[in-house]
Every structure is written in C-alpha cells, then in structure tokens.
Amino acid sequence: MQSSPFSHLNDQQRQAVTAGLGQTLVLAGPGSGKTRVLTERIAYLVRDLAVRPYHILAVTFTNKAAREMQSRVEQTLGDPCRDLWLGTFHSVCARMLRREAAVLPFDSNFVIMDADDQDTLVKRVLKELNVNDKLYRASGVHAAISNAKNNLMQPKDYPRRNYRDEVIARVYERYQQMLLQSNALDFDDLLLWTVRLLQENPDVVERYGRRFEHVLVDEFQDTNTAQYLLLKLVSSYHQNLFVVGDEDQSIYRWRGADYRNVLRFEQDFPEAKKILLEQNYRSTQTVLDAARAVIDRNPHRTPKHLFTDRGSGERLVLFEAADDHSEATYVVDLIGQNMAGDRKAGSRFAVMYRTNAQSRLLEEAFLRSGLPYRLVGAQRFYGRREVKDLICFLRLVANPADEVSLNRTINLPPRGIGDKTIQSLQAAAQRAQTTPGAALLELAAKGERSAAFTALGGRGAAMLLDFARLLAGWMEAARQEPLPALFDRIVTETRYEAYLRDGTEEGEDRWNNVQELRKLAYEYQDRGLGPFLENLALVSDQDTLPEDVTAPTLLTLHAAKGLEFDNVFIIGLDEGLLPHSRSLDDPEEMAEERRLFYVGMTRARNRLYLVRSRQRSSYGSTEFSEPSRFLQDIPSALLEERGAQRRARSTRPSEVQASWARWETPVPAPRSPQIIPPPPPAPKVVQQQYRPGMRVRHPIWGEGLVVESRVLDGEENVDVAFESVGFKRLLASLARLETV
DNA sequence: GCGTTACATATTTTT
DNA sequence: TATGTAACGC
Numbered sequence: 005m006q007s008s009p010f011s012h013l014n015d016q017q018r019q020a021v022t023a024g025l026g027q028t029l030v031l032a033g034p035g036s037g038k039t040r041v042l043t044e045r046i047a048y049l050v051r052d053l054a055v056r057p058y059h060i061l062a063v064t065f066t067n068k069a070a071r072e073m074q075s076r077v078e079q080t081l082g083d084p085c086r087d088l089w090l091g092t093f094h095s096v097c098a099r100m101l102r103r104e105a106a107v108l109p110f111d112s113n114f115v116i117m118d119a120d121d122q123d124t125l126v127k128r129v130l131k132e133l134n135v136n137d138k139l140y141r142a143s144g145v146h147a148a149i150s151n152a153k154n155n156l157m158q159p160k161d162y163p164r165r166n167y168r169d170e171v172i173a174r175v176y177e178r179y180q181q182m183l184l185q186s187n188a189l190d191f192d193d194l195l196l197w198t199v200r201l202l203q204e205n206p207d208v209v210e211r212y213g214r215r216f217e218h219v220l221v222d223e224f225q226d227t228n229t230a231q232y233l234l235l236k237l238v239s240s241y242h243q244n245l246f247v248v249g250d251e252d253q254s255i256y257r258w259r260g261a262d263y264r265n266v267l268r269f270e271q272d273f274p275e276a277k278k279i280l281l282e283q284n285y286r287s288t289q290t291v292l293d294a295a296r297a298v299i300d301r302n303p304h305r306t307p308k309h310l311f312t313d314r315g316s317g318e319r320l321v322l323f324e325a326a327d328d329h330s331e332a333t334y335v336v337d338l339i340g341q342n343m344a345g346d347r348k349a350g351s352r353f354a355v356m357y358r359t360n361a362q363s364r365l366l367e368e369a370f371l372r373s374g375l376p377y378r379l380v381g382a383q384r385f386y387g388r389r390e391v392k393d394l395i396c397f398l399r400l401v402a403n404p405a406d407e408v409s410l411n412r413t414i415n416l417p418p419r420g421i422g423d424k425t426i427q428s429l430q431a432a433a434q435r436a437q438t439t440p441g442a443a444l445l446e447l448a449a450k451g452e453r454s455a456a457f458t459a460l461g462g463r464g465a466a467m468l469l470d471f472a473r474l475l476a477g478w479m480e481a482a483r484q485e486p487l488p489a490l491f492d493r494i495v496t497e498t499r500y501e502a503y504l505r506d507g508t509e510e511g512e513d514r515w516n517n518v519q520e521l522r523k524l525a526y527e528y529q530d531r532g533l534g535p536f537l538e539n540l541a542l543v544s545d546q547d548t549l550p551e552d553v554t555a556p557t558l559l560t561l562h563a564a565k566g567l568e569f570d571n572v573f574i575i576g577l578d579e580g581l582l583p584h585s586r587s588l589d590d591p592e593e594m595a596e597e598r599r600l601f602y603v604g605m606t607r608a609r610n611r612l613y614l615v616r617s618r619q620r621s622s623y624g625s626t627e628f629s630e631p632s633r634f635l636q637d638i639p640s641a642l643l644e645e646r647g648a649q650r651r652a653r654s655t656r657p658s659e660v661q662a663s664w665a666r667w668e669t670p671v672p673a674p675r676s677p678q679i680i681p682p683p684p685p686a687p688k689v690v691q692q693q694y695r696p697g698m699r700v701r702h703p704i705w706g707e708g709l710v711v712e713s714r715v716l717d718g719e720e721n722v723d724v725a726f727e728s729v730g731f732k733r734l735l736a737s738l739a740r741l742e743t744v
Numbered sequence: 745g746c747g748t749t750a751c752a753t754a755t756t757t758t759t
Numbered sequence: 760t761a762t763g764t765a766a767c768g769c
Binding site for chain 1: 746753754755756758759
C-alpha cells in the first residue's frame with residue numbers, strides 16, 4: 005500500500021523528517037504532528053541513514069512524552085532500540101552526572117531534592133543566617149536562587165546590586181553548601197552541574213560530543229538558558245541539532261523557560277534550516293481562526309497560518325454566567341446533556357481553568373449532577389505528607405548525609421526528639437567534622453558507652469540512640485533484603501500505621517496512599533532502592549494518575565498542553581483571572597497569559613466553549629469582574645453568544661438556557677461605574693460596507709479576508725486577516741480598503 | 745516536647 | 760474560604 009515510506013506525511017513534515025545534517029528548527033503549530041515528526045526522524049536516521057541508536061540523543065520535558073516517543077520509535081522500527089538515549093532533560097542529566105561523578109564534588113549516589121525539599125532547605129538557611137523571613141519570604145528567595153541556577157550563576161556570580169541581592173547571595177551560598185554536604189542536588193542543579201561538567205572537562209564534552217551524532221529536542225520553546233547551553237555542548241562535535249517547538253505554546257516562563265531561545269537558535273546557527281508545520285490535524289478551521297486572532301496580537305513571534313482540511317465546524321460558544329456557581333453548573337449541565345446518558349462519552353469533554361482553586365465549584369457541580377469526573381493535578385500523590393514521609397525514610401537509608409530527610413523523619417512519629425535535641429546533634433556533628441547522619445550511625449555502632457553519647461547527654465541521647473539503631477538496622481536491611489521488605493520494616497518499626505490510622509476517614513485515605521507507594525516499591529524490587537528514589541524524584545504525578553478514560557477531565561490550562569479533546573470548556577475568562585491579576589503590569593507576563601489561553605483553545609477538536617462570570621467569590625468575598633480582554637480579540641462572526649445579556653433579549657430560551665436558568669441567582673444592581681455591563685451597541689449611523697468572507701486589499705498589507713465587521717460609535721470596525729501580517733482591526737473610514 | 749489557637753496568605757508547577 | 764505556619768501555654 006505504502007509506495008513511499010513517507011506517504012503518510014505532508015510536505016512540510018517530510019521535509020523536516022528527512023532534513024539533512026546540521027541544525028534544524030521545526031516550528032510546529034498545535035496539532036501539526038510534531039511528535040510524529042520527531043519519531044519519524046529518529047526512525048529515518050536509524051533505518052535510512054544507518055545511524056546506530058547508540059549515537060542518538062533525544063530529549064523531552066516530560067516522562068510521558070519520552071515514553072510515548074520511545075514506544076512509537078519501537079513501533080516504527082519494529083525494534084526495542086535499547087541503545088537509544090531518550091529521556092527528559094533531568095533524567096539525562098542525572099544519568100550523566102552519576103557516570104561522571106569522579107570529577108564532581110558529590111557522590112554518584114546523590115539524592116535529588118524536589119521543590120518541597122528546596123523550600124525546606126531555604127527556610128532552614130534563612131533561620132540559620134537570622135534573615136528576617138517576613139521580608140525575605142522563602143518562596144521568593146527560592147525563586148531567586150532557582151533563577152540564578154537556570155542562568156548558570158553560582159553564588160559568587162550572583163549580582164549584588166542592592167541589599168536584597170546581598171542577602172540572597174548569602175543564602176544561596178549557604179544553601180548550596182548544605183546541598184553538597186547532604187550529597188544532594190536539586191532539580192536545577194541537575195542541569196547546572198551537567199553544563200559545568202561539560203564546560204570544564206574537555207575530555208568529557210568530547211566523549212559525549214562524539215557519541216551523540218544526532219541530538220533531537222521536543223518542546224524547544226520551553227528550554228531555559230542552562231538547557232540551551234547543554235544542547236549546544238552536547239551537539240558541539242557533530243553539530244546535528246534538531247529542535248521542535250512553538251513559541252506560541254511557551255507557558256513556563258516563570259520557571260526560567262525562554263521562548264527567545266528560538267530566536268537565539270536562529271542567530272547562533274544562521275545556516276540552520278527552518279521548517280514551519282502549519283497543517284493542523286486536530287481542530288476545525290473556526291477554532292483555528294479564533295485562536296489565531298488571539299495569538300496574532302503577541303509580538304516577537306513567527307506568524308503562522310494554521311489550516312485544516314477538517315472544515316469550518318461550529319462557532320465558538322461564549323457564555324456569560326451570573327456568578328461562579330452558575331458558571332460551573334452551566335458547564336456541568338451542558339456536558340450532562342451532551343453525553344445524553346452515554347457514560348463513555350464523558351472522555352470527550354474537558355474543562356480548563358487558570359487556577360486550581362477554580363476546580364472546586366466544578367467538582368461540587370459534578371457531584372450534584374451525579375456525573376463522574378477526572379481531576380488532573382490538584383493534589384499531588386508524591387506531595388502528600390504520608391507519602392513524602394516514607395520517601396524521606398528511604399532517602400535517608402540510601403544517603404544518611406541527607407539532612408532534609410533526617411530532620412523530617414527523626415521525630416516521626418513523635419518520639420521525643422525535639423528541636424533542642426536535634427540542635428545538639430547538629431552541634432556534635434559539626435564538632436566532629438561530620439554530618440548529623442554519620443554521627444548518628446557512629447552512635448549506633450558504639451552505643452551508650454561512646455564519648456559521643458555522653459557528650460550529647462541525658463534523655464535526648466537515649467532517644468537519639470533509639471533512632472540511630474533503627475536507621476542502622478534499615479541500612480543493613482537495604483543491603484540484605486529486597487526493597488518491599490525494607491519498606492515494611494520501616495513502616496513496622498516506626499509504628500507508622502498506628503500513627504496514621506487514627507480512626508478518621510482521612511487516616512484511612514492516608515494509609516491507602518502508603519499502600520500505593522508500597523506497590524510501587526514492589527515493582528522496583530529488581531532494580532533496588534537507588535533507581536526507585538530517582539524515579540520518585542523525576543517522575544511526575546500525571547504518570548501515575550488512575551486513568552478513567554470515560555469521564556470528563558478537569559485540569560488547569562498548564563496541564564492541558566499536549567492534550568486534545570472533542571469539546572473544550574475554558575472557564576473564568578475574566579480580567580484578573582485570565583489574564584491573571586499578577587501579570588497585569590508586565591507585558592511579557594501578559595503575553596504569556598495570552599499564550600496560555602491559546603494553548604487552551606487549540607486543545608479543542610470540534611467545539612470550544614468560552615465561559616465567564618459577572619461576579620465571583622475569591623478568598624471569601626464576592627467581587628464583580630469584567631470580561632477578559634482576550635475575548636475582544638475573537639471576531640464575533642466566530643462566536644455564538646449565550647448567557648445573561650443574550651437571554652434577556654431572546655424570546656424563546658433554548659433548552660440549555662432554561663436548564664441553567666434554574667441555578668441562576670439574581671444579579672445585584674451594579675453600584676459603581678466600572679461594573680456596569682457594556683452599553684448596548686450604538687445605533688447604526690453608518691451603513692456597513694464589509695461583510696465576513698469578503699476579500700479586500702489594503703495599500704500596505706495587501707490582500708486579506710474580512711473576518712468580521714461591526715458598527716461601533718458610528719464607525720465601522722473591520723477585522724481583516726491579511727496574508728502578510730495576519731490579523732488587524734481597522735476603521736473602514738480611515739483604512740483605504742478596496743474590495744477585490 | 746507537644747498540642748492548641750491565632751494569624752497571615754493566597755498562580756501556573758513538565759522535573 | 761481554607762490552609763499552613765508561628766507563637767503560646769501546658
């Protein structure tokens with residue numbers, strides 16, 4: 005059937021897959037088949053160019069993407085491809101660092117600290133250095149440190165422009181010291197140390213450079229400075245760097261991601277080939293046009309003209325609810341009606357929102373309606389206290405130098421070791437030039453008669469000795485017994501079960517989570533403790549989510565990236581929420597909010613519902629809100645308005661409107677000018693000249709298509725999609741438009 | 745050392 | 760509103 009091996013690809017995709025040597029930049033719009041391009045490219049290299057998988061490195065951001073790519077490559081090639089080095093940035097780095105630990109200031113069995121641990125550690129340093137933690141909030145300092153690391157700044161490089169910088173630099177320095185003392189790296193370190201490793205060791209960079217004949221990267225727009233440099237280093241020998249991304253889907257700026265790496269790539273490699281994937285296989289043209297109208301307003305991007313052969317499809321629905329309760333009810337009712345009793349149809353729906361807090365009213369509405377739902381993200385399995393507790397016990401066993409884990413577990417469940425005792429242990433360790441963990445183990449080895457024991461003195465010492473013996477026993481068990489046995493031993497010997505199961509329902513839930521974790525440990529019994537811990541640190545929750553493929557999905561816009569659904573609801577389209585109030589004063593952040601909305605819109609295959617509410621309660625108090633500025637950018641020809649205003653005018657409410665009307669609560673009379681609903685359209689004093697669908701010519705921008713035209717304040721406003729510059733809003737009286 | 749109460753705080757969270 | 764943290768008193 006397949007005459008050519010690439011007959012299933014479009015021209016642009018084929019060009020990308022078979023691109024020659026050197027650097028290649030593939031700008032892939034949403035739904036344009038970028039995963040397919042990446043996997044086909046790998047298969048092409050192996051099958052047609054006889055590149056050994058051993059010489060290929062492919063990097064992604066998520067484990068999910070890595071797994072998917074791995075299995076698709078295997079499918080295409082019909083070979084397990086074990087030598088292919090494919091993984092997330094962080095796992096690839098961890099692997100390299102463990103291999104090359106000989107030239108690094110830590111052991112190959114280092115532990116990886118997650119965001120929680122980093123926070124804990126920052127707090128400890130703030131306390132230790134007597135920093136005013138009201139003025140220097142841990143989260144802010146942590147962010148500053150993380151930012152510095154992402155930009156490859158070490159403590160000594162930290163710019164000290166003011167007193168605050170001075171403080172942060174001091175905290176950073178001590179923080180870094182403590183990590184190394186604990187034989188630990190945080191997420192950012194994985195990247196930072198790898199870059200340093202390659203920069204400072206010519207033989208190492210040459211070894212890896214020679215090995216990786218081809219380097220491929222997914223979601224390139226989300227790379228930070230460290231990752232960008234890493235890619236350059238690792239591809240420095242063969243110079244075959246193939247990156248796929250989309251500036252318009254960069255939504256992790258706040259984590260150091262910089263979509264401008266796309267521009268930097270073009271500057272650094274002027275010879276690079278650039279390929280645009282613009283054919284969309286997911287959405288209707290209406291959805292694409294609406295999304296484009298929104299994203300085209302962002303500066304500094306490559307304009308893209310997404311098209312589809314799926315047809316124009318239905319208009320978007322814009323619904324304005326009276327308050328946030330009816331917003332949620334509207335969504336759930338509509339989903340219920342559309343599912344029409346077919347339980348399995350639920351998976352075709354997704355509800356997306358800016359903040360996790362918004363899921364709550366939705367959940368309540370789902371519960372009331374009796375429909376099942378699937379919530380992505382919100383409370384993270386590994387973040388749960390009891391799960392984290394046990395992970396820390398295990399981490400301590402693997403690496404007794406880990407002070408964060410030691411501090412967390414030493415008095416867990418409460419066994420009479422308080423702050424004071426911990427402090428004296430720390431002091432004793434410092435005197436002996438060792439870590440508290442090592443001091444404990446020594447205590448366990450020598451017992452009551454040791455000098456260390458007497459030095460600690462009194463009741464604290466006895467308690468410490470108890471714990472030290474437990475720890476020593478577990479370490480022995482870790483050497484002798486399989487992982488699940490170690491796990492059980494820890495749970496039993498700490499009486500953790502009794503501590504959790506306090507008779508409450510919550511206690512049972514927590515205990516169940518412990519059982520879940522044990523199951524996972526069981527799966528790792530062949531690989532052992534080290535790999536288990538690394539996996540816990542580097543694997544996200546989405547990977548372990550129980551997949552109920554039949555229920556509607558509730559998720560944040562961030563979590564939605566990379567997914568698609570037949571019907572998408574985006575709720576909370578209000579100023580202050582989307583765009584979020586925190587991004588109002590920074591144009592870069594505002595541009596990111598726009599991208600976030602764009603990502604959400606382009607998840608929809610068929611129908612897109614945009615929902616807002618005139619009033620919503622936050623932190624207990626109720627406030628009025630105005631429609632999101634992004635809504636104005638969508639040509640009204642693409643929208644079907646439903647909801648409060650529309651209902652007032654309509655003589656015969658639709659069934660949907662009738663159903664949500666039950667829940668609607670009366671809107672209090674507006675009291676201040678800014679909450680008065682938009683005025684009714686001004687009376688038409690001008691005859692409309694342009695209609696959607698007409699082709700027009702502009703003296704500068706050339707030909708374009710009228711998407712929408714309406715009369716406002718006696719002026720005809722025309723929205724035109726130009727082939728050259730994209731979307732523009734013009735005044736008919738001023739712009740010298742000609743009809744073609 | 746531990747449990748209670750008052751109080752501040754509040755995006756997004758691939759790894 | 761709800762949640763986590765800090766100070767307080769036993």
